[in-house]
Amino acid sequence: MPTLADIGEDQLIRRLMRGVKLDRDVIAGAGDDCAVVRSTKHEHTLLKTDALVQDVHFTLDTPPRLIGRKAIARVVSDFAAMGGTPRHAMITLVAPPSMEVKFLTGIYSGMRAISKQYGINIVGGETSRGLMLMLSIAMSGTVPSKRWLSRSQGRNGDALLVTGRLGGSIKGRHLKFEPRLAEGRWLSQHARPHAIMDLSDGLAKDLPRLAEASGLDFSIDPAALPRNRGCTPAQAWGDGEDYELLIAVRPSSVxxxxxxxxxxxPTLPLTVIGHFTKLGKGHRPSFTSTGWDHFALSADA
Structure with missing residues (x-):
């Protein structure tokens, strides 16, 4: 019988979602950065949940305010990829009884600060005991009904671009990144990308996901990857937790x-890194990393 390590995160999700039936209110379910649910004529509801787990996304040596900040910021980044606005959050906290209360109040201090920054209401949640610390964030928000963005409308020949710079998450950038919320909304209004997603698991994992959602392949120029100071093209390709936006647009609009x-x-780069191709016509870099997979037995598998 296959294990989670054998099939990986994406295949697991496909298997779990088999047979799940959605009614007409659901415009987009699993497969985009957020679910899209019909709300009013002019506005749809966005729904997203995300978890932060001790020794996977942070350690107990991480400053608690930064743990809380990251928990909220990761979800805001998903709203950015949909061109939406986050509004309300609920927090599930799982912690061992031996954990110091001061550490947990520090986490919530970080969550409150970034929620205030982005106009998000923390409206409640749940607590439970467990063997390690875990935070689960469920968030809702809105997006104009005619401007929500998707991963799945890419076209052969579309140019691929990425915001900001990539690589170096191990140096702490994964704790202090700024979600590209304003940039996502601007893109939805002024560029209307055919496909878009945020880069959480690394370009090596997320670009193939974006291409697959549109039934396409891709070619990129490794030398064109915008890199943080001190990072190699291989690190920009595979480190992960960049939380930048990856977009596909008409080449004539670039x-x-x-x-x-x-x-x-003016201070944030937007860089062309390649283009979509027909299936089987792509050119992928020869770097060994394939990005982050939660169920892989090694960190870069």
């Missing part, structure tokens, strides 16, 4: 998009 982007976000 020149105008880059010009308008520089005017709107």
């Amino acid at each position: 020149k105008t998009l880059l010009k308008r982007w520089r005017a709107q976000f």
Whole structure:
């Protein structure tokens, strides 16, 4: 019988979702950064949940405020990839009874601060005992009904671009990143990407996901990858937890998009890294890393 290590995270999700039936209110379910649910004529509801687990996403040596900040910021990044606005959050806290209360109040201090920054209400949640510390964030928000963004509408020949710079999460960037919320909403209004997602598991894992969602392959130029200081192209490809936006747009729109982007976000790079191709026509880099998979037996498998 196959184990989780044998099939990996993506295959597990596909198996778990087999037979799940959705009614007409659900516009997009599993497979995008958020679920999209019909709400009003002009606005849809976005739903997302995400978990932070001790010794997977942080250690007990991590400053508690940064743990709380990351817990909320990760979900905000998913809303950014949908062109939406997060509004309300519920927190499930699992902790061992021996954990110091001060550590937990520090975590909530970090969550309150970033929630205030992005206009999010923490409206409740649940607590439970467990063998290790875990935070689960369930968040809802909104998106204009005609401007929500998806992973699955990419087209052959689309240019692939990424915001910011990649690599170096091990140096602490995964704790202090800024979700690209304003940038995602701007893109939904001014660029209307055919496909978009946030980079949480690394370009090595997330770019193949984006291509697969549109039934396509891709080619990239490793030398074009925008890198954080001190990072190699291989690290930009596979480190993960960048929380930048990966987008696919019409190639004819790139020149105008880059010009308008520089005017709107002058300190944040937007870089062309490759393009979508037909299946079997792509060119993938030869780096060994395949990004982050929760159920792999090694960290870069």
